Amino acid sequence: MREITYAQAMLEALQEEFRRDKRYIYLGTITPAPMVQEFGEERIRSTSISESGFAGAAIGLAGSGYRPVANMGMATFAFVAMDQFVNQAAKITYMFGGQAKFPIVYMMTVGAGGYMAAQHQISPYAMYMNVPGLKIVLPATPHDAKGLLKTALRDNNPVIFFPNTVMSNLKGQVPEEEHIIPFGQADVARKGRDVTVVALSRMRIEALAAAEELGQRGVSLEVIDPRTMVPLDIKAIRDSVARTGRLVVVDEACSTCSAASEITALVVKDAQTFGKLKSAPKLVCGLNVPIPYSPPMEKYAVPDKNRIMDAVSEAMG
Amino acid sequence: MSISKEELFRLYRTMLTIRRFEEHSYTGYASNAIPRLVHSYIGEEACAAGVCAALRREDKIVSTHRGHGHCIAKGADIRRMTAEIYGRSTGLCKGKGGSMHIADFSVGMLGANGIVGGGFGIGVGAALACKLDKSDRVAVVFFGDGASREGTFHEGMNLAALWKLPLVFACENNHYGASNHVSKVIPIKDIAQSATAYDMPSKVVDGNDVAAVYQAAQEAVTKARAGEGPFFLEMKTYRWRAHTEAMTVLGETRPLDEVESWKKRDPLVIMEKRLLEDKTATKSQLEAIDKEARAVIDDAVNFALSSPLPKPEDALADVFSD
Numbered sequence: 001m002r003e004i005t006y007a008q009a010m011l012e013a014l015q016e017e018f019r020r021d022k023r024y025i026y027l028g029t030i031t032p033a034p035m036v037q038e039f040g041e042e043r044i045r046s047t048s049i050s051e052s053g054f055a056g057a058a059i060g061l062a063g064s065g066y067r068p069v070a071n072m073g074m075a076t077f078a079f080v081a082m083d084q085f086v087n088q089a090a091k092i093t094y095m096f097g098g099q100a101k102f103p104i105v106y107m108m109t110v111g112a113g114g115y116m117a118a119q120h121q122i123s124p125y126a127m128y129m130n131v132p133g134l135k136i137v138l139p140a141t142p143h144d145a146k147g148l149l150k151t152a153l154r155d156n157n158p159v160i161f162f163p164n165t166v167m168s169n170l171k172g173q174v175p176e177e178e179h180i181i182p183f184g185q186a187d188v189a190r191k192g193r194d195v196t197v198v199a200l201s202r203m204r205i206e207a208l209a210a211a212e213e214l215g216q217r218g219v220s221l222e223v224i225d226p227r228t229m230v231p232l233d234i235k236a237i238r239d240s241v242a243r244t245g246r247l248v249v250v251d252e253a254c255s256t257c258s259a260a261s262e263i264t265a266l267v268v269k270d271a272q273t274f275g276k277l278k279s280a281p282k283l284v285c286g287l288n289v290p291i292p293y294s295p296p297m298e299k300y301a302v303p304d305k306n307r308i309m310d311a312v313s314e315a316m317g
Numbered sequence: 318m319s320i321s322k323e324e325l326f327r328l329y330r331t332m333l334t335i336r337r338f339e340e341h342s343y344t345g346y347a348s349n350a351i352p353r354l355v356h357s358y359i360g361e362e363a364c365a366a367g368v369c370a371a372l373r374r375e376d377k378i379v380s381t382h383r384g385h386g387h388c389i390a391k392g393a394d395i396r397r398m399t400a401e402i403y404g405r406s407t408g409l410c411k412g413k414g415g416s417m418h419i420a421d422f423s424v425g426m427l428g429a430n431g432i433v434g435g436g437f438g439i440g441v442g443a444a445l446a447c448k449l450d451k452s453d454r455v456a457v458v459f460f461g462d463g464a465s466r467e468g469t470f471h472e473g474m475n476l477a478a479l480w481k482l483p484l485v486f487a488c489e490n491n492h493y494g495a496s497n498h499v500s501k502v503i504p505i506k507d508i509a510q511s512a513t514a515y516d517m518p519s520k521v522v523d524g525n526d527v528a529a530v531y532q533a534a535q536e537a538v539t540k541a542r543a544g545e546g547p548f549f550l551e552m553k554t555y556r557w558r559a560h561t562e563a564m565t566v567l568g569e570t571r572p573l574d575e576v577e578s579w580k581k582r583d584p585l586v587i588m589e590k591r592l593l594e595d596k597t598a599t600k601s602q603l604e605a606i607d608k609e610a611r612a613v614i615d616d617a618v619n620f621a622l623s624s625p626l627p628k629p630e631d632a633l634a635d636v637f638s639d
Contacts (some may be wrong), residue, residue: 025449042449048479053472055440057445060456063427064377064446080468087432088439094635095418096428097410118331132636157637 001175005230009142011035014069018043020045024153025061025311027054028107048263049076055084055106059092059158062102067153072108074165076119085125089158090133101156105149109165111202112139112302114215121165122254124200129229129262135159135183136229140171140204147181155183164202184231186231188240192222193313195246198237198263199225203284203303207315210308219312229259234266238273245278246315252302255285281313320528322597325382326606328370328586332362333610335386336585337393341614342385342416346562350622352404353563355416360525360557361583364489365390367530368457368550371538377443377456379426379436382417383556384429385599387459393421395560399617405624412627412634433494434464437473444477444484444547448638453542455483465508474547478515483541485534486512488551489524495560496570512549519583524552525584528591555579 009280011032019022026035035044047054051072058068076086085106091101092135112121128134136150137159139145140159141289145163153158189204189213199207204225211221222240226232241247247267251260260283267273268281284303292298337360340624358365371500376560380387383438388398401408409421420428425440427443430436440458447454448639463468464470465488476548478486488508492499505511512519518540530552537548557564557580569576592598 025445045480048472048475050472050475052469053438053441053476056469056473057442057476058438060427060442060444061446062442063439066441066446066449068442083432083435083469084438088430088435091430093638095361095410095414096420096422097408099410099420099422100361118538125357135637138555183534300568 001016001173003171004142004174005168006142006145006163006170009174010149010163012018013146013153013286015154018047018306021067021214023065023067025066025068026071027058027068029073031073041160041284043120047222049224049306052084053079054234055081056088058104058106059084059089059102060129063092064099067103069105069107069153072106074120075108075110075124075162076122078106078108085128085134086131086162089130094133102158103156104158106158106160107153108162110162111164111166112286112291112298113202115293115295115298117277117293123251123286124259124264125160125162125229126259128251129181129259133158133316134230136184136200137161138201138229140167140172140201140227142170144181144187144272146174150180150229151183153162167202173266174299181227182232183228185227186236187225188222189225190221190232192220192244194220194244195222195248195315196237196240196244197221197223197248197250197308198243199223199250200259201252205303206229206303207308209305210312213305213307214312219316221312226263232266237263238270240268241273242276245276246283247277247281248308249281249317250303250308252286254288255283258283258285258286260285278316279315284308284311290309320475320531324370324531325592325597328531329592329603331370331390331608332527332588332612333587333607334395335362335365335389337610337614338385338389341618343558345403345618348374351402353606354414355402356383356560357556357558357562358383360579360584361489361554362386362525363530363626364487364524364552364554367527368459368485368487368534370531370547371503372455372457372532374424376454377427377447377454379440379443380429381456381459381461381464382429382431382433383461384419385416388419388426388429390422391421391426392424396617396620397421399621400624402626403621404626405621406627406631407620407624409463411558411635417468419556434467434469436460437469438609440481440484441473441476441565444482444623445480448480455485455538455541457485459489461494462488462490462492462499462503462508465511466494466502474515476565476590477547478517481544481546483544484547485537485541486547486549488549489554491554491556493560493571500635507551509551510547517547517549519549519551521551521553524554525582525587526614527584527588540587541571583629
């Protein structure tokens with residue numbers, strides 16, 4: 001199978017869907033040159049730096065029969081438009097009693113590791129998870145980025161698609177033929193017996209590195225990448241924990257009210273799964289600090305393979 | 318531009334229907350039959366009636382928290398609108414939205430919005446859709462003096478001007494953003510002056526003279542349909558009642574002489590005088606229109622009150638579309 005980059009995979013998803021259906025419209029302060037070239041400036045619209053304006057415009061377009069993609073840039077830039085996501089897009093289907101569908105894809109990048117400091121690095125998907133009416137996607141591989149973006153584009157609801165900022169050049173195998181990944185389907189990235197490691201976004205890579213190293217020492221990790229947080233494939237996670245008896249959740253967002261906390265709660269509060277636990281769940285999260293600039297501090301603030309291996313040790317007792 | 322007899326009657330009928338509906342709304346609210354949060358449009362009827370009369374059914378409007386007038390003027394189903402504010406399952410939004418989220422997409426009423434300034438982005442999108450459709454449909458975003466201070470006001474105008482969208486910015490300047498008089502929060506005399514920053518044409522009109530509003534709206538809409546881009550229409554008006562019905566307990570907080578002088582310029586009375594003086598209508602014809610309006614509202618209220626409340630578990634539906 002051919003290998004392409006994470007960025008290329010997302011571009012392909014956009015190109016293929018925009019070809020398939022003329023109702024797709026792209027809004028963003030930066031427009032991808034190949035998209036402009038192929039589809040023209042009427043459909044691929046450069047916006048002023050007016051995030052509320054164009055995040056809101058996506059809603060008006062969607063309710064009027066179009067299928068907009070609004071690229072907010074980084075998740076940090078999207079906060080100024082929070083009303084549009086939380087009070088408008090998330091609620092508009094519901095509060096109008098389902099009078100119209102609002103197929104919108106909002107794209108905004110997450111993650112640290114690029115030395116871009118506090119206002120260009122954050123992983124706020126948990127904030128959006130707490131708002132009913134938004135679907136949440138976190139692709140960690142080029143394969144998943146393409147398949148999930150296609151599903152997002154075909155969904156008739158507001159979807160927030162969170163690519164990882166530092167993974168653009170990551171290469172991976174992506175099928176050439178039509179490739180769709182449904183939401184709510186976790187990926188078992190590595191099968192194992194001893195500990196279930198649930199890893200979000202780029203942490204999948206760190207978890208797999210930990211699994212490789214620990215595998216050589218006889219500790220078998222099962223690595224699960226949920227891929228979508230709304231809807232969440234909690235069944236796959238619970239089934240795995242029921243078999244291994246141990247849970248480690250890895251999420252580079254800071255721990256307070258995190259997606260990691262939610263996953264842990266969903267596992268623990270299920271009486272059946274709770275009964276199978278051999279040790280307390282471990283959360284490996286970003287520190288509760290804004291992301292600092294200088295590399296040694298940034299590295300310290302974010303989880304890595306070593307922290308994951310430490311957590312596995314603790315879970316193994 | 319003269320207005321035909323039919324159009325004058327239509328404008329008057331719309332305003333009167335809004336007035337009778339709103340009279341019911343505040344009494345219904347006071348008697349606790351309407352669950353909560355009603356923002357009375359009484360006094361501003363000429364704005365909704367005049368602007369919407371210039372629109373076709375397939376044109377779109379985006380409204381505010383004070384949306385009953387816009388909804389009626391755009392031709393929404395009044396029975397289902399009433400059922401909605403009474404929280405019934407037969408409401409336009411199945412009881413999910415209430416007064417502040419009243420919407421009737423079938424007539425291009427894309428929703429009242431509970432967030433001040435929440436309609437600008439949606440209006441830009443709706444207007445962009447009209448343009449992309451290659452139709453001559455237009456969109457109107459209603460908003461108040463308060464909303465003109467939100468960031469979305471500026472972003473919306475910027476995008477509409479840049480993309481030359483068929484969007485009418487319909488500003489209902491009722492001189493108060495909740496309790497703040499405009500002089501406390503707006504540094505310019507006419508909000509329409511903001512339009513020049515976006516190279517957008519504008520007009521300021523007496524928002525209580527429905528004929529003036531209608532003619533200005535026609536100018537704005539004609540230009541928009543012709544592809545000339547957005548237009549800013551400022552209508553100077555006044556609301557008779559408190560910002561929201563919950564605040565009536567505080568009594569009138571605005572200067573009483575100010576309130577009285579605006580009430581003397583009742584948009585209904587202005588139109589009645591004109592119709593009678595021009596001999597376009599007789600008193601009995603006007604009374605017949607009022608009787609008809611009251612009958613429509615009575616029928617709608619009966620429909621609402623005899624409609625079932627939603628089942629509690631209906632709360633789970635419509636979070637997502639299929």
